[in-house]
Amino acid sequence: MTTHPRLPLPAYISVAVLAFIAVSADGYDLAIFGAAIPDLLAYPTWDLTPARVGVIASTAIIGMCIGSITAGLLADRYGARRLFLACVTWFSVAMILCAAAPTAELLGVARFVAGIGLGGLGPAAIALTMSVAPEHRRNFINGVMLTGLPIGSIVAALSALAFLEGGGWRAVFLIGGVIPLFTVVPLGVMKLRQWAPDGAQSASASTTPSTRASLRALVAGGGARALVAFIVVTACCQLLSYGLLTWLPQIMKSSGYSLGSSLAFLIIFSIGAMAGSTTGSWIADKVGGRAVVIIGFAIGAAAIFGLSVQLPQPLLYAALFFAGAGSVGVQPVVYGFAATYFPAEARGSALGLIAGLGRIGGIFGPILGGLLAGLPALTNFSVFATIALLASLLSWAVLTGTPDRVSRPVHSDNVAAEL
Numbered sequence: 001m002t003t004h005p006r007l008p009l010p011a012y013i014s015v016a017v018l019a020f021i022a023v024s025a026d027g028y029d030l031a032i033f034g035a036a037i038p039d040l041l042a043y044p045t046w047d048l049t050p051a052r053v054g055v056i057a058s059t060a061i062i063g064m065c066i067g068s069i070t071a072g073l074l075a076d077r078y079g080a081r082r083l084f085l086a087c088v089t090w091f092s093v094a095m096i097l098c099a100a101a102p103t104a105e106l107l108g109v110a111r112f113v114a115g116i117g118l119g120g121l122g123p124a125a126i127a128l129t130m131s132v133a134p135e136h137r138r139n140f141i142n143g144v145m146l147t148g149l150p151i152g153s154i155v156a157a158l159s160a161l162a163f164l165e166g167g168g169w170r171a172v173f174l175i176g177g178v179i180p181l182f183t184v185v186p187l188g189v190m191k192l193r194q195w196a197p198d199g200a201q202s203a204s205a206s207t208t209p210s211t212r213a214s215l216r217a218l219v220a221g222g223g224a225r226a227l228v229a230f231i232v233v234t235a236c237c238q239l240l241s242y243g244l245l246t247w248l249p250q251i252m253k254s255s256g257y258s259l260g261s262s263l264a265f266l267i268i269f270s271i272g273a274m275a276g277s278t279t280g281s282w283i284a285d286k287v288g289g290r291a292v293v294i295i296g297f298a299i300g301a302a303a304i305f306g307l308s309v310q311l312p313q314p315l316l317y318a319a320l321f322f323a324g325a326g327s328v329g330v331q332p333v334v335y336g337f338a339a340t341y342f343p344a345e346a347r348g349s350a351l352g353l354i355a356g357l358g359r360i361g362g363i364f365g366p367i368l369g370g371l372l373a374g375l376p377a378l379t380n381f382s383v384f385a386t387i388a389l390l391a392s393l394l395s396w397a398v399l400t401g402t403p404d405r406v407s408r409p410v411h412s413d414n415v416a417a418e419l
Contacts, residue, residue: 011132011194011195011196012129012132012133012134012141012195014191014195015128015129015132015133015192015195015196016129016133016141016144016145018184018187018188018191018192018195019084019125019128019129019145019148020144020145020147020148020151021148021180021183021184022084022087022088022121022125022148022180022184023121023122023125023145023146023148023149023152024148024149024151024152024155025088025091025092025152025176025179025180025184026091026118026121026122026148026149026152027148027149027150027151027152027153027155027156027270028152028153028155028156028159028175028176029060029091029095029114029118029152029156029176030149030152030153030156030241030242030245030246031152031153031156031157031245031266031270032156032159032160032172032173032176033057033060033111033246034057034245034246034247034248034249034250034266035156035157035159035160035172035249035266036160036169036172036173037050037053037057037246037247037249037250038249038250038253039168039169040053040169041053043169046103046104048104050250050370050373050374051367051370051371051373052104052370053366053370054246054366054367054368054369054370054371054373055108055366055367055370056104056107056108056111057111057242057246057366057367057370058363058364058365058366058367059108059109059111059112059115060111060112060114060115060118061115061238061242061359061362061363061365061366062112062115062363063111063112063113063114063115063116063117063118063119064115064116064118064119064359064362065115065119065356065357065359065360065362065363066115066116066119067087067115067116067117067118067119067120067121068119068120068122068123068355068356068359069119069356069357070120071083071087071119071120071122071123071124071356080124080127080128080131080196081128081188081192081193081196083120083124083127084121084124084125084127084128084188084192085185085188085189085192086117086120087117087118087120087121087124088117088121088180088181088184088185088188089117089181089185090113090114090116090117090120091114091115091116091117091118091121091177091180092117092177092178092180092181092185093177093181094110094111094113094114094116094117094177095110095114095173095174095176095177096173096174096177096178096181097110097113097114097177098110098111098114098173098177099170099171099173099174099177100170119359122355123355125145126142126145126146126335128192128196129141129142129145130142131196132195132196140281140282140285142281142332142336143277143278143280143281143282143332143333143336144277144278144281146277146331146332147274147277147278149273149277149328150270150271150272150273150274150277150324150328150329151270151274153245153266153267153269153270153273154267154270154271156172156176156266157264157266157267157270158267159172159175160172160249223342225398226341226342226398226399227342227353227354229394229395229398229399230334230338230341230354230358230399231353231354231357231358232391232394233293233334233358233391233394233395233399234331234334234354234355234357234358234359234361235357235358235359235360235361235362236297236361236387236388236390236391236394237297237327237328237330237331237334237358237361237391238331238358238359238360238361238362238365239361239362239364239365239368239387240300240304240327240328240365240384240387240388240391241327241328241331241362241365242362242363242365242366243364243365243366243368243369243384244269244304244323244327244328244365244369244384245266245269245270245328246365246366246369247366247369247370247372247373247380248265248266248269249265249266250369250373251369251373251377251380251381252265254373254374254377265316265320268317268320268321268324269320269321269323269324269328270324270328271321271324272320272321272322272323272324272325272329273324273325273327273328273329274324274329275321275324275325275329276296276324276325276326276328276329276330277328277329277331277332277333279325280292280296280325280329280330280332280333281332281333281336284333284336284337288337288340289333289334289336289337289338289340289341290337290395290399290400292330292333292337293330293333293334293337293391293392293395293399294392294395294396295392296325296326296329296330296333296392297326297327297330297388297389297391297392297395298326298388298389298392299322299325299326300322300323300325300326300327300330300385300388301326301385301386301388301389301392302322302326302385303318303319303320303321303322303323303325303326304319304323304326304327304381304384304385304388305381305382305385306319306323307319307320307323307377307381308377308378308380308381308382308385309378326388327384327388330391334354335354335355337399338354341399368383
């Protein structure tokens, strides 16, 4: 019998898969808190209100904002590989601390600490993946890697179905810390140096412009106006993502659905986000990111508003799917659009500012959902739909793009390192 040699898996695929698993833990953390909100509200002795739960949820996003802004500096100094492993270890330990929190206040502190690691993980995972991926596939591979966010949300919903009915919110937080700590970290320590050697990450370091030169190029020729618009659009997307993923199960439960059905809705929403990320990134390579961002947010606005009325089950599922695609699923396309909009010497700095400052919108997502909790579904979903529509209109009106801003090539390693 003839045996065929086993073809080795390309290193860039191995790196992307490992980053995908880590990013999935990020998505899990985001969604599991939302799935656990009904259980936390009913937790004895804590006497939590929706507003207090919203504040606790936002502590993690504050930490993520800090982590995102500082990730670029740390990656430049220590390398994306080291930062990636440090961030996974950091948030995994913090998630275990969340599971052991004796009071609501300490849960908020642990969520903040976890957020710092989670905020740094995204830029580190993007930098690591793009530093080794083939140039002609970087956008698509990066988009597929980032589908780990909605995949993690699906896993969170399934975990909630398995554990939350018995009052086990601590167990689902523990799962979110233990699994990445004992899978991603050991494998990364053993293999990442081989898959992503330092030379691959820093081959173009000599061509990286100074910070001062990057900022000058960033604000030139109307760049400041575009930068603000990108930050606001990203903030809207983050607000939608964190607001809906945190409060969707509770809103649907308040509308008369069971907890199990509400969590199933979260799964459909997350599948839509995954489809939006991959399909949107692929289409953006063909027609440009601006058109996909404008249309994507518009579809999301219509679908989110559709959730406010009683729909037949097939239409309800379709609305949930397109709501996920037109909110969470648009974020990777926004980053890709920004990467092609700014000139080469400013692109990395722009992406770092957009990713970091845009997360401020995510801080207000859970808070907004908490303030809206208890109001009719029409009010809840109308507010979120308006935010999606604002992002679409702003992209159409301001982010027009001009040839002098998109014609200069850039090496993606520089972008990733500065992000």
